[in-house]
Amino acid sequence: DGGITQSPKYLFRKEGQNVTLSCEQNLNHDAMYWYRQDPGQGLRLIYYSQIVNDFQKGDIAEGYSVSREKKESFPLTVTSAQKNPTAFYLCASSIKAGLHTDTQYFGPGTRLTVL
Amino acid sequence: AQSVSQHNHHVILSEAASLELGCNYSYGGTVNLFWYVQYPGQHLQLLLKYFSGDPLVKGIKGFEAEFIKSKFSFNLRKPSVQWSDTAEYFCAVNGGFQKLVFGTGTRLLVSP
Numbered sequence: 001d002g003g004i005t006q007s008p009k010y011l012f013r014k015e016g017q018n019v020t021l022s023c024e025q026n027l028n029h030d031a032m033y034w035y036r037q038d039p040g041q042g043l044r045l046i047y048y049s050q051i052v053n054d055f056q057k058g059d060i061a062e063g064y065s066v067s068r069e070k071k072e073s074f075p076l077t078v079t080s081a082q083k084n085p086t087a088f089y090l091c092a093s094s095i096k097a098g099l100h101t102d103t104q105y106f107g108p109g110t111r112l113t114v115l
Numbered sequence: 116a117q118s119v120s121q122h123n124h125h126v127i128l129s130e131a132a133s134l135e136l137g138c139n140y141s142y143g144g145t146v147n148l149f150w151y152v153q154y155p156g157q158h159l160q161l162l163l164k165y166f167s168g169d170p171l172v173k174g175i176k177g178f179e180a181e182f183i184k185s186k187f188s189f190n191l192r193k194p195s196v197q198w199s200d201t202a203e204y205f206c207a208v209n210g211g212f213q214k215l216v217f218g219t220g221t222r223l224l225v226s227p
Contacts, residue, residue, distance in 0.1 A: 043215075045214060104215060
């Protein structure tokens with residue numbers, strides 16, 4: 001069963017804590033992405049990775065960090081420096097980096113709530 | 116920088132009504148255009164896309180969109196909506212290396 005999995009589905013954390021969101025894909029895609037979705041603001045790009053051991057900042061990278069040690073995994077850490085972390089986080093992947101016509105496929109998302 | 120505008124934030128229609136959701140983008144070069152849909156409780160999924168060729172693009176579930184270059188628009192249409200079309204719809208543009216820029220989304224509610 002191919003696809004993108006994100007865990008957990010719901011996540012609660014206290015202010016000042018770092019938290020890591022998981023994203024795994026078994027589609028053999030080269031590129032992976034993290035977006036943040038807020039009501040009325042659409043999706044905004046946090047980080048993306050075109051290949052293993054390489055990643056670039058998106059439009060709202062402050063307060064976030066990522067790693068890409070394996071092709072199938074692209075975890076996102078929300079640090080305590082992120083001013084407004086409560087949001088719905090979406091992970092996506094696409095077949096080949098460098099082909100801007102590629103469709104991005106999305107995971108089910110993780111809803112993070114900071115208490 | 117590229118940007119996408121979706122002017123209708125909320126749309127309410129009765130079943131069998133026709134739908135048109137507006138999408139305008141700002142980018143001077145060649146663009147690739149997408150419509151994604153997010154049904155309640157489901158993944159964001161691709162509805163249709165335009166890369167080149169025929170500016171009238173047909174997607175899943177009877178949706179279509181027309182790319183009008185002179186108007187920088189890519190409006191989504193469906194002649195007769197169903198209750199199951201209730202969802203949030205996102206227009207997105209990619210004018211550069213793999214960076215999709217999304218609009219703010221339009222929530223469609225179809226009443227039976």
